[in-house]
Structure formats: C-alpha cells, structure tokens
Amino acid sequence: MPASASWRPSAMDKPFDRICVMGLGYIGLPTAATLASRGVDVIGVDVNESVVAKISEGQSHFSEPDLDMLVRSAVSTERLRAVSEPEPADAFLVAVPTPFRADHNADLSCVEAAARAIARVLEPGNLVILESTCPVGTTLRFCEWIAEESPDLRLPHEEPANPDINVTYCPERILPGRMILELVENDRIIGGMTETCARRAEELYEIFVKGTLHVSNASTAELVKLTENAYRDVNIAFANELSMVCEKLDVDVWEAIDLANRHPRVNILKPGPGVGGHCIAIDPWFLIANAPEETRLMQAARRVNDVKSHAVLERVRRQMRRFREPVVACLGLSYKPDVDDLRESPALHIVEELARDDEMQLLVVEPHLKTLPATLAEAIHVEKVEMNDALSRADILVLLVGHREFRKVDMRKIYERVVIDTVGLWRVDRGEPR
Template sequence: TTPEPADAFLIAVPTPFSEGHKPDLLFVEAASRAVAPVLKKGDLVVLESTSPVGATAKMAEWMAQLRPDLTFPQETGEMSDIRIAHCPERVLPGHVVRELVDNDRVIGGMTQRCSEAARELYGLFVRGESIVTDARTAEMCKLTENSFRDVNIAFANELSLICDRLDINVWELIRLANRHPRVNILQPGPGVGGHCIAVDPWFIVDSAPEQARLIRAAREVNDGKPLWVIERVERAAKRFREPVVACLGLAFKANIDDLRESPSVEIVKELAQRFPGCVVAVEPNIRSLPMELEGQISLCDLRTAVSEADVIVILVDHAQFRSVDPIRLQTKVVIDTRGVFA
C-alpha cells in the first residue's frame, strides 16, 4: 500500500467521472504523488488507467513538481531521467489473467525511449504483440475501443425500443438481420454497465463536445434504457394487487460477480422504492447484497424467486437462468431484457 523503490511502476487506479460527466483524475494524481518520492534515475512509470487524452502528460507534471532533482520527458525529451508511458489495460472480466498475457498491448511513450522501455517491460510477460505509438494516441485508442462497443450496443438498445413500439420481436429481428454477411448487430440489454464502457465515452465527449455527437447520443440511449425497463415493470405490476417482483441478475454482464456501474443494480434500487417490500433479487455470483440495496430487497435463490414472483424481470443472462423450465413461467409476467427465453 506504500510505494517502495523499484525499476518500474504501473499505475492502475480508478478514473471515474464527476458531476457533468467530467473526468476525475484524483486517484491518478494521488498515485503519482505517492510514487514520486521513491523515483530514481532510469525508472519507468506506466499509466494503465483508462484516461482522457493528456492524462499521461499530467501524471508526468505532477511527479516533476515533487522531484525537481530529476528530469522528465516533457522537459528534456529523449534524454530524461524518468521514462513515462501509457499502456491501457485491455482485459475481459472473467478472463483477466489470461488476457493480460495473450492480448496485444498498445504502448504510448512520451518519447521513443520511453516507449522502448515500456515495451521491454511488457515483453517479460505479454505473448501478444506490443505496438508502439505516442501517449496521446494510446490514450485515445482505449477510449475508442470502448466507445465503439458503446455505440454498437446503443444501436441494439434503440432497436429494442423501436420494436417494442411497433410490436416486433427484436430478438427474431436481429437473428434475421445478422444473416446478412456484413451485418453483426449486438444483443440489447437493460443498459450498459462496468467500469469502462459506461464511463469512458464521456471522456471523449468532454474533450471534443461539438464533434462527439454520435458518441454522446449513444451514451444517452444506453443511460436511458434502465428507465424504459422500470416503466415496463411498473405497467406489468398494475395487474396485481400486491405484486412480488423478482429481478434475475445484478452483475453488469453474464457469469461474473462484478456489479460496478451495473444498470441492473440501478433498476432494482428504483423498483425497491416503487414497490417497497415486494422486490427480491437473484444473483448466483454474490453472497451478500451491495450496500446500496441492503435493507431494501432480499437476496434469494432462483427456484424460490420463480415460484413466488408475479413479475419476473431478467436483467442478466447468467447461465443458471437459462436452466429455468419455460413451463414454470407460463403463469408469470416475464420481462426478458436479455433474450434468455426469446
């Protein structure tokens, strides 16, 4: 928990956004200032946190302020005492250790020597290719990867809204459209979660608000999807005098226990306020509820939830949920946001 002298330092800390979707680099600054006192000539510092363009240079500036006895790339270029680079992590939750080794890495040094030092370090364990660029391009690359995903998910989510309005089965529609050899529409869901895709596009919007119109629109579509789900549940619940609502899944994606930025958690929290004492949740990958849901809902097993619920809301397509016999759902109102039973 306290930095000690080393040859290389990897900074991998949260980079959330604050009010107004402004990037918050407080954790990066704190880590930079913690590492600075133990730096020595020849050391390498790599920022792995997904960051807005220019964050790596800011990191170097914060360190330089505390270590005037050392030179940094922004001051002396190739001849600097300290090497600074950005190498964004690129891993899939549930497969992190494997992908740390197997995936290609984009390495952006503040100078060529910085890049080469970082590439040498990652060459110790990365089997994928390490591709060198500059720091700003490396920062933008990770933001671009996540924004690409977000835009494509937004297209699927918007399709689901349109199909609901036009009384069309969106899952069948996507299956048919994807038979075109150059079409690959993703699957819609209750929104977008996780610490990357739901956050990083806002960094681009903040840096270029007038140009990032499509990226902003995609974020707004995905951020608006949970409310649409909540309204559908509310309409369905009106059929019952005292409805029991079972929400299947709290994680932000299937078969993991990660609840960060999960739209499912936000949906369940809002439903618990609208139907106090009537909401249960099933999440087979956790043992206790997150703090924000404690005292508002109960966590129960899948069999009990399906048996007792009037309204079943499928928020995550965990493998366990696919084992439910559709016959058991015939007397229930099922709102399937993931196409588990499509």
Template sequence: MNFDTICVVGLGYIGLPTATMFASRRKKVIGVDVNQHAVDTINRGEIHIVEPALDIAVHAAVKEGYLRATTRPEPADAFLVAVPTPFKKGQVEGGIPTPDLSYIQAAADSIAPVLKKGDLVILESTSPVGATEQMAAWLAEARSDLTFPQQAGDNSDIRIAHCPERVLPGHVMHELIENDRIIGGMTERCAGIARDLYAVFVRGECLLTTARTAEMAKLTENAFRDTNIAFANELSIICDKVDIDVWELIRLANRHPRVNILQPGPGVGGHCIAVDPWFIVSETPEEARLIRTAREVNDGKPEWVINKIKLAVAELLQANPDKTAKELTIACYGVAFKPDIDDLRESPALEIVKNIMNDHPGNVLVVEPNIQSLPDVLNEARKVDYETAWERAEVHVMLVDHKSFKGKEMNVSEKKVYIDLRGVW
C-alpha cells in the same frame, strides 16, 4: 533494461492480475492499495475479487515470496498505476460528466518520494487524452531534482508511458498474456523501455505509439462498442413499440453476410464502456455527436426498463383488482454489469433494481449467484435462489444472462408477467 522490482499501485480488477503476472515470472512485485482489507487478504494468499484462476496464481505468488501488498509505495524499477478514473460527483456541464483524475494524482503523489533516476512509470488507468502528460507534470512538480520527458525528452531521468488494459472480466488471466498491447510513450525511448517491461509476460504483439494516441485508442475501442450496443438497445425499444420480437429480428438480420447486430440489454455498465466514451465527449463536445448520442441512448435504457416494469405492475393490478401493489412480489435476475462476474460497477441492472426497490411497496427478490450478499443500496431487497424467486414472484425481470440462468425448465403461469431484457426466456 532489467526490472528486478515492480510496484503496482491499485490492486483491483486490473492491478492485482497484472501484479500477479509479473510475480509469476519471478519478479519481485510490491502491490499497493489504500484498502487495508485488500492488502491483508492478498498477503494471506487470498483474493478480494472474483476472477477465474486468479486465486491460485495469487496464492502461489505470495507463498513463493514474489508478491507482497502494502498501503504505501516502496522503491522499485518500474511503477504501474492502475487506479480508478470515475467522474466527479455532481459535476455535469452541458449534460456531460466531468472526468475525475484525483486518483491518478494521489497515486503520483504517493510514488514521487521513492522515484530514482532510471525508473519507469506507466499509467494503465483508462484516461482522457492528456492524462499521462498531466501525471508527468504532477511528478515533476513533486521531484524537481529529477528530469522528466516533457523537460528532457529521451534523456530524462524518469521514463513515462501509457499502456491501457484491453481485457475481458472473467478472462483476464488469459487475455493479459495473449492480447496485443498498445504502448504509448511520451518519447520513443519511453515506449521502447515500457515494451521491454511488458515483454516479461505478454505474448501478444506490443504496438508502440505516442501516449496520446494510446489513450485515444482505448477510448475509441470502447466508444465503438458503445455505439453498436446503442443501436441494438434503440432497436429493442422500437420493436417493443411496434410489437416485434427483437430477438427474432436480430437473428434474421444477422443472416446477412455483412451484418452483425449485437444483443440488446438493460443498458451498459462496467468501468470502461459506460465511462470511456464520455472522456471523448468531454474533450470535444461539438465534434463527438454520434458518440454522445450513443451514450445517451444507453444511459437512458434503464429508465425505459423501469417504466416497462411499472406498466406491467399496473396492468397486473388492473387484471387482479382484489390485489394491492404491496401484495405483489417482483423478482430481478442479475445485478452484475455483465454475465458471470461479481462486478457491480456502473451496472444498469443494479440501478434498475435500486429504483424498483425504492418505488415498489411490495417485496423485491434478487437472484445473483456471483456475490455473497447484496450491496447496501439494496438493503431492503432479499437475495434468494432462482427457484425461490420463480415460485414466489408475480413479476419476473431478466436483467443479466448468467450461465446458471439459462436452460432451466420452469413452469410459466399466465397469471404472472415475464420481462426478458436478455433473451433468456
């Protein structure tokens, strides 16, 4: 099947690179986003996010006329939905957050009027099991004049599939091309047609399955990683209590030929690992006991860090009775959810800094080289460079191991406190 025009709904960290990949293969791509600033920026040939090599590719695609952004979908041969799937704010049942599919529903409502017979619709958003079928139901409700896979199987007018992204921020442009893709169709024909679409630029293997299995595969991948990170984080808390250097311990344990313990940190962030395992737990709360425990361990790590900082401040004041808390400056290094990116989504570092800023009466300095300015939630903090923070602060907290933080030869003072959550110092 020829895909002359492709419409990508959602121009964020996944949607924009994906749209650009199709445009780079000389496909006409219509990018859709509700954010007018993002639309205007892209149409100037610029980008509103940070991702290596993306700016050059977007500039070329726009200049050559293959990529155009707008706020409303237009007719196309294939539609890719890459919108957020967060939790419903304030809705927690039995300690389990409730998935919010309203963005997917809004995307379905927006593309429904322009659908025509033969079109392909792919949900790329990481979603709870059954979300692709739910999207198909919303589309069928809006377009009773067309048939969908749940009604007509392989003979449906509209083909629907799920293809989750599996890329690493900072390496998206490479991994979109080289990584294998899991393509889950609502029918075998849907999966095969979706494979034809991704074959436009994907060099990795396209593995066909059902929509539900594809949804679960992405959740499983991230739940597996979350569980392994939880082991490292729990180990770091244990080591702190029994006075063992966790970094040395992990380094020694990993010399075993069949052991590969990950590195601990201040928690787990981002739009995938910090979110996706809860989708499994929300559907099967009685069965997903290990997955839930891992989530709780990682979600609890920021509070442990905050308490550790409070204790350090208290001990510093006790050792310096002539000083008050207001006279102490705390420097926090990194607020992104992982190294060397500008993405703050679900960042445990950001949550920790926000709590420090709210509780500490003195100055809070933030070192984050990957963003131009601090988010509004940190409006009382001050963004500075590494050297300024090192010189002025009495308490130093390493939260994110950006490359620019490593290998610096800085003088260490016995009168200051250094809390290293990433093994940099």
C-alpha cells in the same frame, strides 16, 4: 510512432527485478500476480487497508477465474507483497481508478495521488507506466505532477532527449471473467512520451505478454483506449434503440436481429437493460469532454443507453399495476454475465429504483454475490433468494443479466408468470419460448 532502426538500449537499461504496482483492483491485482508468476518481485500498493490485508493472506478481494490460485502462489513464494505505501523499484505500473464526476468529467484525483506518491521514491533509470483509462493529455499531466513533487528529476516532457525517468501510457484491455487469459494473450498499445520510453516499456511487457506490442505515442494510446469503448457503446446503443422500436411496434427484437444479421455485412449486437461496467459506460465521456462539439454521435449513444434502463423500469411498473400486491423477482445484479462486478451496472440501477416502491415485494437472485449490496440490504421489502424460490413466489420475472445459471431454468415453471426478458436468454417476452 513507427519503429526506428536507430534505437538502441541506453546505458540506463537494466532488468526489471522489482516492480511496484499502484492499485490492486480489477486491473492491478491480476497484473501484479501475473508478473510475480514470471519470477519478478512485485510490490503491490493499495490505499484500502482491507484489500492489503486480504491479499497478504493470499486471497483475492473479488471473484475472477484462476486469480485466487495465482495470488495465493505469488504471496506464498514471497514474490508478491501487498503494502499501503510505494517503495523503491525498477518500474512502476499505475492502475488506479478513474471514475467520472457528476458533470461527466474524469476524476483524476487517484492518478494524481499515485504520481505524487511514487515521485518520492523514484530514482534515475526508473520506468513509470500509466495503465488507468484517462482523457487524452493525462500522461503529460502525470509527468508534470511527478516533476512538481521531485524537481531534481528530469522528466521526458521537459528533456525528451535525456530524461532520468521513462514515462509511458499503456491502457489495459482485459475483460472480467477472462482477465488472466486476456492479460497475456491480448495485444497491447504502448504509448511513450518518447520512443525510448516506449521501447523501455516494451521490454517490461515482453515479460508476460504473448500478444503483439504496438508502439505509439502517449496521446494516440490514450485516444485508442477511449475509441475502443466509444465504438462499442455506439453499437450497443443501436441495438438498444432497436429493441425499443420493436417493443413499440410489437415485433420480436431477437428474431428481427437474427434475421438482419444474416446479411453478410450486418452484425447487430444484442440489446440489454443498458450499459454497465467501468469501461463502456464511462470512457466515452472522457472523449466527449476532450471534443464536445465533435462527438454528437457518441453523446447520443450515451443518452440512448441510459434511457434503455428507464424504459425497462417503466415496462416493469406497467406490469406491476396488474397486481394488488405485486411480487417482482429481478434476476441478476452484475453488469455482465457470470461475474460479481457491480460497477455502473444497469441491472443494479433498475433494482435500486424498484426498491424505492415499498408497496411491493422485491426478490433478488444473484448467484455471484453472497449478500445484497448496501443500497438494497436495509430495505425490509427486498429479499435475496435462490432461483427456485423466485420461480415459486414471483408474479413478475425480470431477467436482467444472462448468467449461465439462468439458462438452466425449467421453462415450464415460468409460463404462468409475467416475464420481462431484457437479454434474450429465454425469448419469452411475447408469451412462449423461441
């Protein structure tokens, strides 16, 4: 919705002295710590008791630059308090998971649970912001869940002119590895159930966001978030499909992309072993579910990116047949470089599938994890090793993630091994570095 010159702060407006953040994961915890660093009292809520305990000790439960320092400061100054149940506050930010089910529809059970939980402590004048990535129409359902739990409160979908509670959708837009910086610097889309709802949310984000705040409505904001990641998914699918074409034609895909990108209107992305992370690998399905007949390109892109992981697997297995008892070293498990995030990771999927074959020795190098994930830890033929150990023992090197550490490898140590470089870090797939 466009800005309106007629909008004025209502009598209900008051400072955000206390904010309750529902969900202390990859989005909620950085947001809570950042708000606390701005002098706001923050109640962080998570259903995972171990997460609550760790944050209460001033520690983050996942790796992210500068986050530990921010959490430690917020907890030590008593600006951030982690608990397992929501408490009364001036505003509520909901950043809970929205995974997808086996049928690719969104699982909104955590969003619904959060809505019903905060409904019990809401008071007139409160602001509620949903940040979780959701299908279009979820913010309306969110309001309905609150209304069911607290029928005495007037919600904006029922009385848009005079609600007791302001409700807004504002999707996150931050990248692991750059969360703290992007949380502050990136533009935000603020989609209110009404214009007043959006303007109230705008006041909250002005506490810590330096980027531009773009005011719209809830449905548009929901669609924009899904569109951003579906766009990226489609473009990555083109690169991944091109890489499979180049393999069939015995052409160096990295050289082909470098040269094609010298055209002033061409910008092909880099291929990889698939697509991972909670956003790009999942969000397009939410949009596809909203309009299945109108999203054929997005559906095709999802299939291409999933197939790419299978193509890498088959390529490794073909090379394994050259050895009586192959030793395969897989380099990287996370879904992107220089993080410990395994969500929807194609690298992890590939290694898990290889681990099913107990006729080989599987070495795993992942500098951002202390131990192997549970899906790999119990296999006796799978071993977590350091890079030098992998280089000395492996018959086949499979580079799955472009971690910074892998760039430092002495190229002379890999010449006598079969190398499958899925990310173009070494450029040695065809026998020599480029």
